[in-house]
Amino acid sequence: MEWQEWGKQLVELLGLRRQPVAVTYTDAPPKGAGPKCRVCDAIIKAGEREVVVMEAGTSACPGGSTYLGLAPQPPERAKALREFLINGEKLLSCPTAIYRSNFLSRIKPPFGLADHVVFAPLVSAPLKPDVAIFTVNAQQAARLVTLAYWETGEPMQCDPTGALCKSVITYPLVTNQVNISLGDITARRAEKYGDDEMFVTAPYAHLRAIVAAIPHSSAGRGKAVLPPAMRQVMEEHGGEAIEF
Numbered sequence: 001m002e003w004q005e006w007g008k009q010l011v012e013l014l015g016l017r018r019q020p021v022a023v024t025y026t027d028a029p030p031k032g033a034g035p036k037c038r039v040c041d042a043i044i045k046a047g048e049r050e051v052v053v054m055e056a057g058t059s060a061c062p063g064g065s066t067y068l069g070l071a072p073q074p075p076e077r078a079k080a081l082r083e084f085l086i087n088g089e090k091l092l093s094c095p096t097a098i099y100r101s102n103f104l105s106r107i108k109p110p111f112g113l114a115d116h117v118v119f120a121p122l123v124s125a126p127l128k129p130d131v132a133i134f135t136v137n138a139q140q141a142a143r144l145v146t147l148a149y150w151e152t153g154e155p156m157q158c159d160p161t162g163a164l165c166k167s168v169i170t171y172p173l174v175t176n177q178v179n180i181s182l183g184d185i186t187a188r189r190a191e192k193y194g195d196d197e198m199f200v201t202a203p204y205a206h207l208r209a210i211v212a213a214i215p216h217s218s219a220g221r222g223k224a225v226l227p228p229a230m231r232q233v234m235e236e237h238g239g240e241a242i243e244f
Contacts, residue, residue, distance in 0.1 A: 003129055003204070006211045007122030013214060013221070014140045018047035019121040022129030023169055025114035029053045030126045039064035039165040040187040046119035047135060051126070054117045067166045068117055069110035089186050106159065107166075107174040131172050131203050137196045141180060144200045146219035147210040148178045156180075163187070164199075172201040 007020055021043055034053050037045070038061040042052040059065040062081070066073045073081065085092045092098050118125075122132050134144060145156065159171050160181045167181035181199040182188075202210060214220030226242055234240070 003125060003207065004123050006207060009211055009214065011123065014136070014143060016134065016136065016140065018135040019049060019123060021046040021133040022120050022122045022125035023131050023133060024118045024127040024129050026116050026118060026127060027114050029116040029118055034058060036060040039068060040191050042119040043133060044191050046121055049121045052119040054119065055115055063163055064165045067109050067163060067170045069113050070117065072111060091184065101162065107171050109170060110174060129204055131169060131201050132207050133168050134200045135197055136200055138198065141198055141200050143219040144210060145178065147213040147217050148202060148206050150213035150217040151209050168199045168201045172203050176203045178202050178206050
């Protein structure tokens with residue numbers, strides 16, 4: 001399966017510590033739903049080569065259930081959620097900030113998309129991924145973004161705000177845009193992410209483009225060179241020539 005080979009190439013190229021994670025929405029999961037699990041924990045487990053099948057009844061985080069489109073937030077829980085965000089997690093200042101965050105968001109949860117969400121290591125994922133999540137450091141993130149940008153030169157439209165599950169799954173899934181996320185501070189603490197770890201998510205079409213760029217881009221295996229004319233320009237401006 002092509003996405004498995006892509007995963008192997010990218011793990012080797014970037015020297016990834018965690019496996020990239022394939023996320024697939026499906027009505028026909030490879031096995032029955034597993035034990036209750038938070039979305040941020042499912043990403044960790046899949047990065048450690050487990051397969052996690054999540055549905056509405058096994059999502060252990062109400063926010064994750066909503067952002068993945070598995071179950072809407074019951075109206076009667078709105079007040080409790082506001083209390084949690086403002087005085088519990090302390091991630092937003094007031095009810096107005098919460099409302100504004102939701103209203104102005106470019107994306108809405110994909111309710112009705114499918115009954116199950118499968119998290120699996122990309123290198124062995126049984127189903128074609130809708131998006132692939134990479135847990136990376138800044139250098140690895142820069143290489144992935146450059147590879148994604150190589151073919152078209154289209155500027156990225158990122159949204160790193162909000163819950164980790166929203167920024168690493170919902171946003172890139174719905175917009176079909178590569179996204180960069182730092183992960184929300186609660187999820188980072190709960191899952192004990194390293195200080196140098198962040199996230200880049202690529203929808204399937206972008207994943208194909210990233211791999212296709214590897215032989216050509218200097219972010220992949222292409223060799224960067226400094227042409228004589230540019231070296232002369234740099235020297236005329238008093239700068240040092242770049243050494244690749």
